[in-house]
Amino acid sequence: xxGAEPFREFVVKLHGRCNLSxxxxxxxxxxDTSWRRKPAVLSAALADRxxxxxxxxxxxxxxxxxxxxxxxxxPLLAGRQRTGHLLAALRAAVLPATRLExxxxxxxxxxxxxWMELFHRYGVRVGVSxxxxxxxxxxxxxxxxGRSSHAAVxxxxxxxxxxxxxxxxxGLLCTVDLGNDPLxxxxxxxxYRPPSIDLLLPHATWQFPPPGHDPAAAxxxxxLAAVFDRWYAAPVRETRVRLFEAVMDLALGGSVVTESVGPxxxxxxxxxxxxxxxxxxxxxxxxxxxxxxxxxxxxxxxxTAARHPLVREGRRGLEGLAExxxxxxxxxxxxxxxxxxxxxxxxxxxxxxxxxxxxKLLTTHIRDRVLADTRALAGRPA
Amino acid sequence: MDLHELGDERLDTLPDNALAHxxxxxxxEDPPEPGGTTVAAGFSSAL
Numbered sequence: 001x002x003g004a005e006p007f008r009e010f011v012v013k014l015h016g017r018c019n020l021s022x023x024x025x026x027x028x029x030x031x032d033t034s035w036r037r038k039p040a041v042l043s044a045a046l047a048d049r050x051x052x053x054x055x056x057x058x059x060x061x062x063x064x065x066x067x068x069x070x071x072x073x074x075p076l077l078a079g080r081q082r083t084g085h086l087l088a089a090l091r092a093a094v095l096p097a098t099r100l101e102x103x104x105x106x107x108x109x110x111x112x113x114x115w116m117e118l119f120h121r122y123g124v125r126v127g128v129s130x131x132x133x134x135x136x137x138x139x140x141x142x143x144x145x146g147r148s149s150h151a152a153v154x155x156x157x158x159x160x161x162x163x164x165x166x167x168x169x170x171g172l173l174c175t176v177d178l179g180n181d182p183l184x185x186x187x188x189x190x191x192y193r194p195p196s197i198d199l200l201l202p203h204a205t206w207q208f209p210p211p212g213h214d215p216a217a218a219x220x221x222x223x224l225a226a227v228f229d230r231w232y233a234a235p236v237r238e239t240r241v242r243l244f245e246a247v248m249d250l251a252l253g254g255s256v257v258t259e260s261v262g263p264x265x266x267x268x269x270x271x272x273x274x275x276x277x278x279x280x281x282x283x284x285x286x287x288x289x290x291x292x293x294x295x296x297x298x299x300x301x302x303x304t305a306a307r308h309p310l311v312r313e314g315r316r317g318l319e320g321l322a323e324x325x326x327x328x329x330x331x332x333x334x335x336x337x338x339x340x341x342x343x344x345x346x347x348x349x350x351x352x353x354x355x356x357x358x359x360k361l362l363t364t365h366i367r368d369r370v371l372a373d374t375r376a377l378a379g380r381p382a
Numbered sequence: 383m384d385l386h387e388l389g390d391e392r393l394d395t396l397p398d399n400a401l402a403h404x405x406x407x408x409x410x411e412d413p414p415e416p417g418g419t420t421v422a423a424g425f426s427s428a429l
């Protein structure tokens with residue numbers, strides 16, 4: 001498979017619907033409408049086929065490990081029996097030649113002891129989406145009937161953060177809302193003792209900019225920098241924050257593979273409930289069908305997906321950025337930001353991010369602080 | 383900035399804060415977990 005890197009992570013849309021109706025959801029509320037034409041749940045037959053495809057890909061590339069992430073919609077809507085079937089099929093097909101890591105990304109409302117028993121059986125680590133305290137989460141994370149989801153999520157997190165389950169606790173995924181105070185949000189998330197937090201910018205493009213978009217003021221960059229300063233100044237690290245750690249590592253000369261910053265895209269692929277193979281699901285925020293490849297696990301292997309022109313285009317790193325970005329002094333820190341955020345209808349993805357000013361503010365803020373402190377540690381002038 | 387200027391002994395004496403964690407991870411060539419934006423981190427650093 002000349003020139004195409006194999007996938008190491010498979011994001012599986014186990015269930016294509018959700019029991020929440022979050023206003024910013026890229027699956028249902030933004031540009032893509034393909035969920036309406038896809039089945040609600042991945043069938044047992046497709047689960048078996050998926051397991052064969054993952055095993056085939058791992059064996060062909062002699063991958064030491066692969067990760068399968070159960071995703072949605074809300075994946076727990078698939079039920080424990082169907083979820084157990086998929087996990088068992090993957091184990092049977094992939095082990096022992098390749099190590100298999102399982103994760104699930106859930107809204108947390110359906111977590112209960114029976115789910116945790118299943119997750120323990122298969123070693124499934126759990127990530128939960130939460131935007132802060134009740135007031136912060138209620139801005140967007142409500143049921144279709146408009147009710148708050150926070151109490152149900154809180155029950156799930158109490159279960160997940162308990163001593164018997166903490167080994168499976170992956171972390172929290174929080175979407176930034178400028179209407180929420182950054183420090184209040186961080187403190188609220190910390191109360192659930194997450195081993196890791198990731199802070200996401202709400203998906204947006206130049207065609208549909210984010211709320212409060214203001215390149216002159218860079219409000220998202222300032223919001224994130226406020227959280228960084230609070231997190232960074234703690235005498236003992238309270239949790240990991242992936243976005244900040246990634247920028248710090250890049251500033252200090254390390255290499256980082258994340259979707260949101262840095263020059264390299266992570267090697268993951270998405271499989272939908274109908275078995276179709278898609279590009280990173282954040283592209284659903286761009287336009288209807290933007291994530292599609294036309295490939296299907298029934299007819300196509302993952303090598304074919306890795307060679308697909310759209311997939312390769314999305315993994316070109318710095319070469320795939322706009323000329324303006326390639327000439328920018330901070331491009332190695334921000335990497336042009338998330339691909340979806342660069343989109344304009346007339347020029348496609350060859351643009352700076354709609355969050356360019358915010359990313360510049362945040363990444364230079366982190367870089368300057370970290371380099372000054374590191375130089376001081378080394379006994380050199382800042 | 384060359385991390386080797388700090389030296390392993392100096393790294394061992396740093397407080398347990400965010401910067402120290404990053405410096406130690408870089409010195410150990412253990413990058414942060416790879417991943418997409420729609421999945422929480424904290425699953426593994428092995429991939």
